[in-house]
Amino acid sequence: MAKPRVFISSTYYDLKTLRTDLEHFVRDQGYDPVLFERGQVAYGSESPLEEYCHREIENCDILVSIIGGKIGTNSTRGHYSISQAELNTATESGKQVYIFIERDVYNEYRTYSHNREAQVNLQSVNDKRIFEYITEIYDLPYSNAVMAFDIA
Structure with a gap:
């Protein structure tokens, strides 16, 4: 049986250490972590780079x-950031989603x-659109796990 694949979505530069820690945790659980910076997303030249993440x-x-x-970074998909658009893609596709919000932001x-x-x-944020998006998350018609976390 194939290992479950876990796409890790976030802004990159401010959370890259946390992304690496989460990658190791996911792998230790026996799952396959998928991160764009590790070459696990196949890119091409026909579409914007973010579209390949949505396909993955x-x-x-x-x-x-x-x-x-x-x-x-702003997404090509409306007024969202790329990581917000990735979450939208997952929820629209019916994927299991786990959402972690930095405690100060929460x-x-x-x-x-x-x-x-x-x-x-x-x-705690550089743009109030983050709060507007969190409101959208809580307004989703079905429940996804939302947890606050601390960066230690």
Whole structure:
């Protein structure tokens, strides 16, 4: 039987150490981790690079989404970032999704969600679209696991 494939999705530069740790954890569980930076996504020249990640998500069993304080690169798919669009692809495809939100972002999101109209200086994120996207995640019609985590 083939090993389950786990696509790891997040912004890259701010979370690359965490991505590596998660890669090792997934492999230790007997699954195959899929990360774009490890050459596990086959790229071509016919489409934007992010489209190859979306195609690879279709071939995976699980997507782990890590949400930190950076919005990331804008996607060619609307007003989302690439990592947000990857999560959308997985949920639209009915993949099992696990969502981890950096605790500082999660805590500030809770404050934001109760005070959306207030003008505040955000401390944990570089763009309030992260909070808007977290709201979309909680508004999904079905339940996906959402957990806060600490970067130690």
